[in-house]
Amino acid sequence: MKKLTAPAFQELDIFDACADEMDNGARTIFTASRLDIQAAAYAFSAQSGTQAWCHLPRARHGHREDIIAGGLSKGDLMDLYDKGVIGSKGRPRDIHDQILVAAQGQCPYCAGIGTARTLDHYLPKAKFPALSVHPHNLVPACRDCNTDAGAGFPAAPELQPIHPYLDKDCFFLERWVYAEVIRCEPVAIRFFANPPGHWPAVDQQRARQHFADCGLKDRFSSQVAGEISPLILQRKSSLAVFSSAQFKAHLHVVAADHHLLLNGWKRTMYLALYENDWFCSADFNGNWLAS
Template structure:
């Protein structure tokens, strides 16, 4: 996963930008409820310090008429994002766009496989409507990750997805996604989650759950053929002069490239290739193809 810097906007800046564009009567209702939105933001911050977002109070399923903050109902707070941020042509949309562009087009949930084209609510607005326009709850995401997340959120800490802004450094600075090369007629690279054993059990489970939720096993594997085909072609031609040890060193150069995400598919794949004695010493003039 990709670590993102927290948005430069404070917790109520987007809320205030939305209210500034409302008519006087509507603005009065939102302004009167601002203290309750502030309280929800402070509670979010407190739970962020312990990575326990699952314990935040939730709105009931459906029941858009339920009052959530001050005079504001669940439905009104959900519409605040859709109508006053996404559809805005003013400052709220400008804030939205700045949060989105900060990801540089790479979805942080799937380590950049997908293009981040929209903002995802880390905590779904249907469950946590008071946080519907909290900048730290809006994460750039690709369509697949946004869709797969759905409108639910786990009720136990060990199943929470990794938060690109606020989560523990270990998810971004330590390797927990690995791969293996399978010796068969095709070059098969299999990806799997294997967090370090010194991590707390909760964090190990969270990493494994994130791997499953984002379907990284299949999505990473889908990237393999496009990279392996030219690599094998090079091994047959310009890299044919390399011994197996020299070829292994070549693969390690890519696996250690710090500009690539540590737990991204490419570094993970090249490390697995470098660790495969069969791959490094294979005769690629035989009929081998990547998968």
């Protein structure tokens, strides 16, 4: 939904920084397992080339005692993030905070509706523990998107959520979120996913699935009232001198604003208003629903 620049940190920077803060015994075990963590990072990179992360090997549900990489168990690697990164007062936490701040507070999964206050494991650490501190697996997210993602990850390519760092440009540069104006009191907007027909079927389904999984139909709609009510008030007052064509042009200014996300709620809403002849011609005085 919103493209983010991938963190500039190397694959094992956080892993190594965590190891540096451990006591000698734990550091020895983690250092001895480093090549296996590196192999998992290589596999992640390989699948990122085709956006096929769902094909990576998964850990069993539960079973924290299962050995995942070298001498490290699933529990060790999950705790590496919770204790070694979140609980750190040194470089691991500093890297975490740099990744979080880079989103400038906007959650990329929901196109900035939510405030990014946490890092989401795109591939959940419970399923992919060897990637628990891989910088490209840590994505700034709002609590709603992070919570909705849960601890699972789809097994089919067409159900994978959009990756803000590593996914295809089409998800960010082509329009696939649309809206329609509902002629009622108050005016409502219905948002929906409609990916371009020239996209591969797997990408079309991924877009629809991401839209559904993040609850964007309702979350986008919840933003409308605070924007459209003042707009209608302006149309009835300071913009009342505008002809329908002039009001349409006024709406187009926002609809064409490249500073707004192409598939974000605000630009999508203004595009729908601009394209709706009834909304452009209504003066919103008297019996405007029948006009």
